[in-house]
Amino acid sequence: MSTADLARHHQVSQFLFHEARLLDERRWDEWADLFTEDGVYWAPAAHDQPDADFHVSLIHDDALLRKVRIARFADPNAFALQPFPRTAHLITNVMIDEDDATMGRLLTTSRFAMFEFRADAQRIYGGAYRHELVVDGEDFRIVRKTATLVDCEGLQETVGVYF
Amino acid sequence: MDAANLDRLVDTDRVHRSVYTDPAIFELEMERIWGRAWIFVGHESQVAEAGQYFATTIGRQPVMMTRDEAGGLHVLFNRCAHKGARLVGEGAGRADKAIRCCYHGWRFGLDGRLLSIPMADGYDGTRFGKGCPEADVQPLSRAESYRGFVFASLAAEGPGLVAWLGGAASSIDNMVDRAPGGDLEVTGGVLRFEHDSNWKFFVENLNDLMHPMVVHQSSSLTARDVAKAELGPEATMPPALQIIAPFTESYRFFDEMGLHAFEWGHGYSGGKTSIHAKYSDVPEYNAAMEAAYGPERVAEIFAVNRHNTVFYPSATIKGPIQTMRIVKPLAVDRTVIESWTFRLKGAPDELLRRSILYCNLINSSANLVGPDDQEAYRRQQQGLRAEGAEWVAMHRDLGREEDLGEGHLYAKGSSDLAFRNQFRAWKRYMAGVA
Ligand code: FES
Ligand SMILES: [Fe+2]
Numbered sequence: 056m057s058t059a060d061l062a063r064h065h066q067v068s069q070f071l072f073h074e075a076r077l078l079d080e081r082r083w084d085e086w087a088d089l090f091t092e093d094g095v096y097w098a099p100a101a102h103d104q105p106d107a108d109f110h111v112s113l114i115h116d117d118a119l120l121r122k123v124r125i126a127r128f129a130d131p132n133a134f135a136l137q138p139f140p141r142t143a144h145l146i147t148n149v150m151i152d153e154d155d156a157t158m159g160r161l162l163t164t165s166r167f168a169m170f171e172f173r174a175d176a177q178r179i180y181g182g183a184y185r186h187e188l189v190v191d192g193e194d195f196r197i198v199r200k201t202a203t204l205v206d207c208e209g210l211q212e213t214v215g216v217y218f
Numbered sequence: 219m220d221a222a223n224l225d226r227l228v229d230t231d232r233v234h235r236s237v238y239t240d241p242a243i244f245e246l247e248m249e250r251i252w253g254r255a256w257i258f259v260g261h262e263s264q265v266a267e268a269g270q271y272f273a274t275t276i277g278r279q280p281v282m283m284t285r286d287e288a289g290g291l292h293v294l295f296n297r298c299a300h301k302g303a304r305l306v307g308e309g310a311g312r313a314d315k316a317i318r319c320c321y322h323g324w325r326f327g328l329d330g331r332l333l334s335i336p337m338a339d340g341y342d343g344t345r346f347g348k349g350c351p352e353a354d355v356q357p358l359s360r361a362e363s364y365r366g367f368v369f370a371s372l373a374a375e376g377p378g379l380v381a382w383l384g385g386a387a388s389s390i391d392n393m394v395d396r397a398p399g400g401d402l403e404v405t406g407g408v409l410r411f412e413h414d415s416n417w418k419f420f421v422e423n424l425n426d427l428m429h430p431m432v433v434h435q436s437s438s439l440t441a442r443d444v445a446k447a448e449l450g451p452e453a454t455m456p457p458a459l460q461i462i463a464p465f466t467e468s469y470r471f472f473d474e475m476g477l478h479a480f481e482w483g484h485g486y487s488g489g490k491t492s493i494h495a496k497y498s499d500v501p502e503y504n505a506a507m508e509a510a511y512g513p514e515r516v517a518e519i520f521a522v523n524r525h526n527t528v529f530y531p532s533a534t535i536k537g538p539i540q541t542m543r544i545v546k547p548l549a550v551d552r553t554v555i556e557s558w559t560f561r562l563k564g565a566p567d568e569l570l571r572r573s574i575l576y577c578n579l580i581n582s583s584a585n586l587v588g589p590d591d592q593e594a595y596r597r598q599q600q601g602l603r604a605e606g607a608e609w610v611a612m613h614r615d616l617g618r619e620e621d622l623g624e625g626h627l628y629a630k631g632s633s634d635l636a637f638r639n640q641f642r643a644w645k646r647y648m649a650g651v652a
Contacts (some may be wrong), residue, residue, distance in 0.1 A: 060492040061391055064358045098584060101407050109570055110407045111559060111577045119448060120579075124586060133436035134597075135589035174596070210412040210554060211583035213592055 067163055068149045070195050071186065073182055075144035075167075078217055083125040086217075090197045091189060092118060098202045113207060114216065128216075140173035140215040145183065159190035160198075167202070173215050180218060181205050221649055228645045230638060231616050232609040236603040237644075238416040244550035245462035246494045251531055251647040252277035255482070256362075256382050258544055259278060259283050259293055260531035261560075263366065263403040269314045273306050276372060276532075280304050281358060283368055286329040287315070293361035293370040294330045301415070307436060317355075330355035340615050350552065364395045366402055367533075376480075385626045386484035389527035393537035395519045397563030398506040402540070406559040406574050411583040413555060415595035417547040418640070419532070420555060422533045423591055424526035424534055424543075425473040425487045425636035428614075433594055434465035435584040444467070461576050464493035465587060475525060480626040483530030483643030485636050492525035494538035502566045510564065530640055543581065551599050557581035612637040 056064070090096070097114040107115040116124060145168045149158040153162040162185070169180045180189050182204040188195040202218035224246070228235040264272040265285040273282040273296050280296035297306050298319040303328070305317050308503065315324040316333050322412045325333040333352045341347025362371040362379035367390055369379055385386040394402055413420065423429065436608075437444045445455050455463060468490055475492055479485040488494075507516045528534045534543045540560040547553050559573040565610070602610070615633035622628050629635040 063445070090526050100582070104407065107574075107578075109405070109567070109574060111409050111557065111582070113409075113578075113582050116579055117458075119444065119456065120586075122444045122448065123437070123462070126444060127586060130436035130440060133590065134433065135593040136436075160280055174593075181388045189427050208410075210578075212412050212414070213589040213602055214584035215589070 063154065064151060067161065067188075068146075068197070070188070071146050071149060071163070071165060073186070074197070075146055079142050080146055081128070081139070083128060085151065087118075087125060090118065090121070090187050090200075094118065094197050095199045096121065096202075096217065097199065098204065099207060101208055103116065113151070113204075113211065114217070124217075129165055136173075136215050137214055140171050142172075142216055144218075145169075145172045161188040161190070161195065162186070163188065167218065169218050174213070178212065180214075181208070182218070223650050224335060228641045230642075232257050233641055234608055235610055238325050238599065238610075239602050239630075240420060241550045244416075244547070246526040246648060248277045248547070250650060251644065252372075252547070254371065254373040254376060254647055256360075256371050256376075256379055256529075257369045257531075259361070259370050259528065260361055261366050261404045261558075262291065262368060263401075264310055265291065267312075269312050270310065271306055271313060271317070271328065272310050273308050274524045275308075276358075277547070279372070280308075281370065282306060283361075284313075286327060286328075286442070288329075290329060290362070291363065291368065292329055292331060293358045293368065294355045297327070298324060299332060299355055299356070300324050300335075305355065326355050331358055333469065343564065344542040365390050369529075369533075382482055383529065384480045384482070384484065385478070385624065386486065386527055386529060389486055389524055389535060389537055392522045392524065393535060393540060394512075396507075396537065396540070397562035397564055398503075398510040399562070400510070400562045402560040403563060404558055405561045406570065406577075409557040409582050410578060411555045411557070411581065411588065411592070413553045414551060415599040416550060417477070417545050418644075419544075419546060419554040419595035419598055420553060420591075421531060421534065422637050422640060423595070424506065424528055425477060425485055427475060427477070427487055427525075427631035428469075429492075429591075429594070430465045431467065431469060432473065434587055435591045436590065438462050438464070438466035441586075451639065453525035457498070457572060457575055458579060460497050461572075461579050462586060464496065467493060468526055469632065475631045477631055477633055477634050477635045479620055479629075481641040481643070485530075485639055486524045486526060486527035486638070487631060488525035490521065490523065491540065492523045493635060494525065494536065495523045496568070497539075497572065497630045500566060500568045503569055506564055506566070527634075528640075530643055536576075539576045541577055541581070544649045555581070566579065595642060612641070 096116045100111050101112050104110045146165050148166040150164050165184045167184050171178045185201040187199040189198055227237055260272045260283045265283055268285050268287050271282050271284040282294055282296040284292045298305055303321045320323045323336050327333055358370040359374040441459045445459045450459040475488045477487050523538050526534055532545050542558045544556040557577045561579055563571045579585055612634040619627045619635050
């Protein structure tokens with residue numbers, strides 16, 4: 056790997072770690088700002104799920120639904136979120152699958168684990184992230200984040216937050 | 219638990235907390251309610267072709283719906299006739315001409331009939347083997363389909379499906395009638411939401427019209443606020459917010475929706491209107507409906523707008539949005555709720571897209587509305603451990619329901635009629651009266 060490749064890998068990893076940190080530190084508005092205006096957050100309900108239009112999903116949020124969800128996070132009447140879940144998102148196996156300099160677009164895959172403490176119990180979620188990013192000055196923005204749980208087809212208890 | 223003790227747990231206006239918390243009562247429910255009632259198995263579209271099967275559970279027992287070579291529909295125990303291995307995995311699959319057991323390779327037709335045993339002559343002169351009825355995969359005692367919805371019963375005796383559905387069958391009619399092609403198809407995957415609470419909290423809650431404006435404030439009021447702030451007060455809400463916003467309609471709105479109750483614990487809320495009544499029109503859909511049925515009949519079909527219909531204890535549907543939630547009790551304090559979506563045959567894709575969106579937003583484990591219901595059941599499950607208060611109330615508007623004849627009761631939406639009606643059936647099943 057060239058020095059430039061290493062630097063790029065570091066830059067991308069730092070972006071993903073930063074995103075995870077914003078989720079763990081409940082800095083929702085800053086997190087939402089990482090997305091482009093038409094950016095999509097998607098947690099499919101099946102591994103071979105081709106789209107989110109004609110197959111159910113665990114979460115499929117556009118900008119407006121992210122706004123509703125984030126506003127709900129702060130709502131004292133969001134009973135399922137009392138006390139608010141604590142999370143630790145861990146990201147590893149970061150790979151840059153595509154890096155198109157002319158288009159300013161990147162595709163990365165990584166693996167994640169999310170520890171969530173909610174309703175008196177700790178739960179562990181794990182799976183794959185796929186980030187479609189656009190270059191935005193020195194930084195990136197998210198066009199599409201897909202979080203596919205290894206057990207997305209299995210039984211799911213209430214999930215309070217974003218993976 | 220003897221009959222007299224069980225009888226004392228349910229009054230007309232209150233139930234004892236132990237019906238939600240006692241594992242021994244749960245075991246009895248499995249036997250006397252889930253072992254007797256018609257339980258929803260699946261939809262015929264899931265086994266449209268010969269060789270297809272759909273495996274699920276009734277209570278905790280593995281069953282499968284199959285389509286044989288001749289087009290016959292069967293509901294069989296998913297259990298090998300030899301030494302009992304489960305034959306197929308849960309969900310949909312295809313077996314072509316035979317289902318072969320993973321263990322000793324016995325092969326069965328999709329009608330359950332034994333086809334072959336390796337080295338079959340070993341059974342010669344014994345009382346088992348080919349030709350012996352016990353060597354077939356065993357059918358459930360009864361299975362029937364109503365307009366594509368397949369139910370089965372573990373009990374040999376009892377009312378037929380149509381008689382048992384009674385007036386509540388009209389909700390299935392209205393859902394099917396909403397298809398220009400006159401038929402439905404299960405599609406779009408399944409959401410499997412695990413609840414750490416008793417199954418009855420869920421089926422009661424679906425027609426508890428005094429809860430939405432409280433439980434769903436954090437999602438519904440928020441959706442209204444976001445719509446106002448982002449789009450302006452006059453703008454038409456996008457479909458997602460149209461779905462969430464009505465959960466905080468007024469007490470008066472829900473009261474006027476009304477409640478309908480029938481024999482065997484069935485019932486629905488809404489009728490002329492519901493929280494699903496104000497979605498934007500899809501013009502191509504209306505045109506397809508008019509072409510199929512003519513304007514008068516279409517007006518009749520759309521004039522029926524029901525919220526939840528419960529076919530007690532296992533199946534619940536929402537006709538106007540073509541979704542279904544299926545109840546699968548696992549333990550006294552553990553229940554899985556599966557959400558399914560249907561395509562209206564002959565309707566534009568837009569309708570299916572809306573059903574999918576609805577399920578994502580309301581029924582997914584990770585979404586905005588359902589988790590707050592689930593939290594309420596969880597807190598009931600915890601609260602009812604308290605021994606200081608033994609009874610759970612269902613007194614509201616007691617005796618003020620209207621008898622519309624033929625077992626059809628009506629009350630305003632704020633009434634506890636749905637709960638009283640479910641527990642009337644509960645008591646009847648639990649007493650062992652078929
Ligand atoms: S258990 Fe099925 S073949 Fe033996
Ligand atoms: Fe609710």
